[in-house]
Amino acid sequence: MHQELTSGVQFNFENQNKFKNVAISIDFIEPLAEDNLVERTMVAEMMENYSAKYNSKLKVARKLAELYGARFGTNVFKVGDVVALRIVITFINDQFLGGKINLIQQICEFLEEMIFHPYLIDGSYPTEPFELQRDNLVDYLHNLSDNKKYYAARQTKKMYFANDPMNAKLVFGNVEDLAQVTPERVANYYHSMLNDDNVYISVQGNLAAQQITTIKNYFNFSARHDLTVGMNENYDHQEITYKVENAVQKQSQLDLMYHFPVNLKSDDYYAAIVMNSLLGGSASSLMFLNIREKQSLAYYISSSFNSTMGFLMIQSGIDGDQAENVQIMIKQQIQKLIDGDYADSQLEKIKTSLISGYLTKFDSERKSLNDVFVKALVNNFVTKADWIASLKSITKADVAKVAQKLDLQAVFLLKGESNEQN
Known part of the structure; x- marks a missing residue:
């Protein structure tokens, strides 16, 4: 099933009875050229670990345990000339819980909380948890450069994309910029992402029509400009x-x-x-x-x-x-x-x-x-x-x-x- 819910918002469902689990992903898409990689990365980090209701990693972990061990996460990646922020969750199908628990609704409530109710105080992410996530990510990226195979690949891509600085960047953005990004700047970007990005809701599992409707109703995004995805057809050739x-x-x-x-x-x-x-x-x-x-x-x-x-x-x-x-x-x-x-x-x-x-x-x-x-x-x-x-x-x-x-x-x-x- 492929359906456009409104302009710039798509819903895709694939009936799959191969797994006991159901999987839901929500992808926010924007042009790579807008160069919000650093802010986007930090929105993903904060969204995975905190919300207004679950304002600590421990609270998020406990809630996922209550949801029968659901697995939840975020990541950022490039596809062609766009960049995506993905929220994904996998969880056991209701039918394997004796039919007494409406887990689909509980999962949707959890996702709605994590996506639409960020951990903000006076319009900004709290300084301590924000800087903890940011500094840990910066350390990880610095350590990644010590991997010589990874380093060689990065240098080769920089050479290849010498005339295309956006594609030459890491999907996380420049590490130096990431180290300096502020909670206020990221909070402002979160709101623009939520309101302006194209949204792809993808669902897979053995679900009844009513369950599919439940998922759709929880994610009622407003219309936004419909984005066309290009595949980098206009590469600027260079001498070797x-x-x-x-x-x-x-x-x-x-x-x-x-x-x-x-x-x-x-x-x-x-x-x-x-x-x-x-x-x-x-x-x-x-x-x-x-x-x-x-x-x-x-x-x-x-x-x-x-x-x-x-x-x-x-x-x-x-x-x-x-x-x-x-x-x-x-x-x-x-x-x-x-x-x-x-x-x-x-x-x-x-x-x-x-x-x-x-x-x-x-x-x-x-x-x-x-x-x-x-x-x-x-x-x-x-x-x-x-x-x-x-x-x-x-x-x-x-x-x-x-x-x-x-x-x-x-x-x-x-x-x-x-x-x-x-």
Whole structure:
């Protein structure tokens, strides 16, 4: 069921009797260009842990325990040219409680409290809990930079998005800005988000019509401007950029980013999925088998395709003095895809693995619920059967055609000191 409740507010329900649980997510969507990442992050942090009624983490935890162990959380993420703040809760279906408890209503009351009744005093978040959440998040982000694999990926993305500063930022925003954000500023942003953002309400579970109506009635958002989601089609091409940094570590990281103009609604979307898996997205890929296994030139190597941002990224752990050889071999593997220089059986194995992975995601309530949301967001309501049929139809010629779209834009080497000494 897909329904527009009012302008800018959508309701999506998928009847699912596979799980004992019900899952509800509410996503607030705004253009990434508005640059409210820091404020949005802090709204998510405060909304997950506090409300006017449950004004401590302990009170929230106790309430969730009363709701038969419901799991509740928030997160912020990018999709194409928009950013989302998600509130999500999963809980046991009423039918497994003997029919004596209207848990749906209690869950809706809890969500209504957490979303619409923030922990504000005189129009602002209280200083102590706000600064605690903010400072903990800042510490986490600083520590994250110590992960060299993560650091190399971040630097590569900054190079790739050199002409697009908003996409170059973390979804949390700049750490320096986050450390300085005030409770008053975030409280003001909360109200504008609630009133202006597009809203996607997604529900999954084995529910009766009356239960669905109950959920709708609890979240009566006002009309707002209807937002169109773009997929970063207007990438600003650049000359290939190269950067080398030295690091106090033994292993080196070599990352490459390619412009790859394919998205969820492109005709060659399924060919792109197969191509990525053949290149480096699986243990049966050409890079894994030829660069890591046969030539022992990488400790790890993989590729990932971002279907809403239009890029493909290769990440590898190598000996720094082998960087040039690894780059040559990566180029050779892409050429193999263009030439069809791999076994037919490898293509079939990849497709079988992709279909298995696709079906497995529906074994998780939250992953399955996210699929409901993404379909609604990009207005692409493909069925499981159509997805599988489209994937199965991909040929070597399809893979070759889409592989030719790969356009290298950024190369980053984080070189370990042991290699530097050598």
